[in-house]
Amino acid sequence: MQTTLSEKAKQLPRAEEAESILRSCVHCGFCNATCPTYQLLGDELDGPRGRIYLIKQVLEGNEVTERTQLHLDRCLSCRNCETTCPSGVDYHNLLDIGRAVVDQAVPRPLSQRLLRSGLRAVVPNAALFKNLIQLGRVFRPLMPGALKAKLPRQIHPARPRPTEQHARRVLMLEGCVQPGLSPNTNAATARVLDRLGISITPISQAGCCGAVDYHLNAQEAGLNRARRNIDAWWPSVESGAEAIVQTASGCGAFVKDYGHLLRDDPAYASKAQTVSALTRDLVEVLREEPLEKLGVKSDLRLAFHCPCTLQHAQKLGGAVEGVLSRLGFNLTAVPDGHLCCGSAGTYSITQPELSRQLRDNRMNALESGKPQVIVTANIGCQTHLDSAGRTPVRHWIELVEDALH
Known part of the structure; x- marks a missing residue:
């Protein structure tokens, strides 16, 4: 797609990346066939091709409106379109760039700002989130239906984790909402890996992966969380941990992207690449093991x-x-x-x-x-x-x- 960035857009830190992605799109529309929001709404601007065109307009210096923001907000960032795209368009990175520019140009209403700030304050804070979930379960009968539905129907308590240490060691991101919503998930992972002769080294300093902040357009805050996790994991990485296991695929996808997102950070680029290369979804670990032993x-x-x-x-x-x-x-x-x-x-x-x-x-x-x-x-x-x-x-x-x- 022919693209001519405005002089202002050329000053963006990721201007070359945005232009390259835009030029890779041939506007074929195959992506719309698998886009969930396009299937629901039937609006060209609520499909990947239309959103790419909106971002192109913004970066070429055209007017940015609340409607532009709405169509970009409605994107799930599911990346289904990337799987479908015959041209390999790196849509999710273009969307991140476009959303940041649009949010700078179009101030959000106070209600939206408060909601997004609240989510960023609560969701990445594992201890606070867990306490609020427990409090919510106590007062569940008094809650309105929409809020009540957000609480898990049943929380399976964490079973004891193994204490035996094996020669094979991995790290595991505990996550921010999972300890409160499904505390047995990581405990079950530890017990299954133990049966396969793999120990999990706990790293309490590692927190939220950064995706919540990043995708609510607090991108630098999200990258700072990534840097903190890299610092927390690095001593164990240097001492031979064979993988950084992710039990939440959303976190895994974001941690695998650390290397790309921090590639221009002189202090973290190399470490971020290493961390991303070591990151494995749990299934990537298990599928290589002799599962009959279980x-x-x-x-x-x-x-x-x-x-x-x-x-x-x-x-x-x-x-x-x-x-x-x-x-x-x-x-x-x-x-x-x-x-x-x-x-x-x-x-x-x-x-x-x-x-x-x-x-x-x-x-x-x-x-x-x-x-x-x-x-x-x-x-x-x-x-x-x-x-x-x-x-x-x-x-x-x-x-x-x-x-x-």
């Missing part, structure tokens, strides 16, 4: 929801299904498995109506094979799908750990 036995019928951050961002579609099948689980077929559930980080809060429609569509597809349990690989998807109050939704590793013999 002795898993289960006759449960499972439906797997593959998060967008696993299949489109990390290109690991089918990986969890492969591991679950190897372990003997009975997996049901799921139509339209490429589509987003509508969680998308904080999207379910900032765009609740669209998010609910996408969730209900996914639940219909996931329940079509009549599973006993739905499993997924990302805490956001897990909580959002479970908020429908239908078939229970859990992290897949918990079902594996339940079936250990």
Whole structure:
């Protein structure tokens, strides 16, 4: 696509990157066929091709309006379009650049600013978030329906973690919302890895991956969280940790992007590349191991929801299904498995109506094979799908750990 950046846009730190991405788009429109918001709304500007055109207009110096901001806000950042695109357009990075420019030009209403600031203050703070979840469960009967639905129906307490230390060591990001919403996920991971002779080295200084801040357009704050995590992990990386395991695919996708996002930071570029290279989704670790050693036995019928951050961002579609099948689980077929559930980080809060429609569509597809349990690989998807109050939704590793013999 022919592009001529304005003089102002040429001064942006990522101007060359934006221009290169824009020029790679041939405007074919294949992306619209798999875009969840385009399918719901049928508006060209609520599909990837239209949003790319809006960003192009902005960077070429045309007027920026609240409508521009709205169409960019409605994007889930699911990256389904990247999987579909025959030209390899790096859409999500262009979207980040465009959103930052638009937000500078169009001040948000006070209500939106307060909501976004509140999310940034609460969600990345694991201890505060966990305390608020516990408080919310106490007062759940008094809450309005919309808020009540955000609370998990059931919290499975964390089982004890193994204490034995093995020669093989990995790190694991504990996460910010997962300890409050699904505390047994990481404990189950530790127990399964222990059975395979792998120990997890706890790093308490590592916190939120930075995605919440970054995708709410506090990009520097998100990158600062990335730098803190790199500092926290670095001594263990230098002493031989073989991987940094992620049990939430949303976090994993963002940590794998540290190397790209910090490539121009002279103090962190090299370390960020190393950290990204060491980062593994849990399924990438397990699929390389002799799973027969686990002795898993289960006759449960499972439906797997593959998060967008696993299949489109990390290109690991089918990986969890492969591991679950190897372990003997009975997996049901799921139509339209490429589509987003509508969680998308904080999207379910900032765009609740669209998010609910996408969730209900996914639940219909996931329940079509009549599973006993739905499993997924990302805490956001897990909580959002479970908020429908239908078939229970859990992290897949918990079902594996339940079936250990």
